[in-house]
Amino acid sequence: MLILIVAITFFSSCTKEKKDIxxxxxxxxxxxxxxxxxxxxxxxxxxxxxxxxxxxxxxLFINERYQGIHVIDNTDxxxxxxxxxxxxxxxxxxxxxxxxxxxxxxxxxLTIDVSDYRHIKVIDTDEDYFIIENDVLIxxxxxxxxxxxCFDSSKGILLGWxxxxxxxxxxxxx
Amino acid sequence: MKHxxxxxxxxxxxxxxxEGFGTASSNSGSKTDPxxxxxxxxxxxxxxxxxxxxxxxxxxxxxxxxxxxxxEEINRQDVGFDIENIFHQAGVLFIGSQxxxxxxxxxxxxxxxxxxxxxxxxxxxIKPCDPVIVDGEFAYVTLSTTAQQGPCxxxxxxxxxxxxxxxDLSHPKLVSTLEIDKPKxxxxxxxxxxxxxxxxxxxxxxxxxxxxxxxxxxxxxFESYDLIxxxxxxxxVCPKEIRQYDYTDIHNILYLSSxxx
Numbered sequence: 437m438l439i440l441i442v443a444i445t446f447f448s449s450c451t452k453e454k455k456d457i458x459x460x461x462x463x464x465x466x467x468x469x470x471x472x473x474x475x476x477x478x479x480x481x482x483x484x485x486x487x488x489x490x491x492x493x494x495x496l497f498i499n500e501r502y503q504g505i506h507v508i509d510n511t512d513x514x515x516x517x518x519x520x521x522x523x524x525x526x527x528x529x530x531x532x533x534x535x536x537x538x539x540x541x542x543x544x545x546l547t548i549d550v551s552d553y554r555h556i557k558v559i560d561t562d563e564d565y566f567i568i569e570n571d572v573l574i575x576x577x578x579x580x581x582x583x584x585x586c587f588d589s590s591k592g593i594l595l596g597w598x599x600x601x602x603x604x605x606x607x608x609x610x
Numbered sequence: 611m612k613h614x615x616x617x618x619x620x621x622x623x624x625x626x627x628x629e630g631f632g633t634a635s636s637n638s639g640s641k642t643d644p645x646x647x648x649x650x651x652x653x654x655x656x657x658x659x660x661x662x663x664x665x666x667x668x669x670x671x672x673x674x675x676x677x678x679x680x681x682e683e684i685n686r687q688d689v690g691f692d693i694e695n696i697f698h699q700a701g702v703l704f705i706g707s708q709x710x711x712x713x714x715x716x717x718x719x720x721x722x723x724x725x726x727x728x729x730x731x732x733x734x735x736i737k738p739c740d741p742v743i744v745d746g747e748f749a750y751v752t753l754s755t756t757a758q759q760g761p762c763x764x765x766x767x768x769x770x771x772x773x774x775x776x777x778d779l780s781h782p783k784l785v786s787t788l789e790i791d792k793p794k795x796x797x798x799x800x801x802x803x804x805x806x807x808x809x810x811x812x813x814x815x816x817x818x819x820x821x822x823x824x825x826x827x828x829x830x831x832f833e834s835y836d837l838i839x840x841x842x843x844x845x846x847v848c849p850k851e852i853r854q855y856d857y858t859d860i861h862n863i864l865y866l867s868s869x870x871x
Contacts, residue, residue: 487652489845492647515867538655566664
């Protein structure tokens, strides 16, 4: 009887499957659809992860990475007022010129009429200028090193990166 | 009649001034003028006259803004890898990347033509982060990285500001380097250069002699990533706030405000 029990234990451990590797790392956050109707003015919001700053006249425009642009009235720099948030999912880069805002959504170049800061409107889209063909080049912020879930452009636009439990991650940042 | 002639001369002179194509750098003009546009150093999209220049990771695309509401691509070219920023001065584009500064002359057709590239390092192990800005004959670029190098994986630190003489666009020359703690974005106003130090605030430098930069001050200890310095107002981009300072008296810089929400 004892020999039978030992034999069963021995064989079940031989047929045990290889363990999955589970680690903490970074994973992409995807926006599934490109829909210019989502681009609109919203109420001002808190700063979370700021990118580039552009000023025009008395206004400051600051990128919120992958989310959009904060609009600040800086007429009095001792007392700046956060006025608007322009929601542009996927946004990383922009410039403003008069009443026109040129901004990306990580894939396309958008021309946005901002003659009224409260009612912004996309008036032109130029496609595929910012999409990186080689997914291998997309990785988490440069100050991160460690495993990450590889970016897959078939899943949507990159919105950002978040800490996540990863199973068998195939990519690594150095 | 004589007074009319003088008047006409003055009219011609003053209408010829201002931000025309090729006469101004990326940040000039009065900040309260509603048309003046200023950009922090990590910009990857900018306009010059009737043209829009856009950078993705490795390509520079030129759009015509003859119809500003409908940008039209007129050129696309490979300009390297891991591009950090694009900067314009007087008809010349400077592109900062993890490998080099590349210099392009904008033609009358708006299309940039490469003049040169400076190499930072030949080693592939090293990946600095490099925005470049230019003032007159000199280009200023920050390099900041921790790298593992060699078979023993020795850790090396490269944290410096480099100054290049770019009077000859085809042959930029390294003029000086200065060690600065984890330098990131930077900005210039006249004789002063402001450099973000990732976790230690902003370094204030006197650049009146580019061969020998002198640190003359330091703003507090906060995380800073990028900035704009213009007409006495310094605007610093931190991860979650914008800090503003008055530097009209460079030896007595006044904190003005912090926007968090």
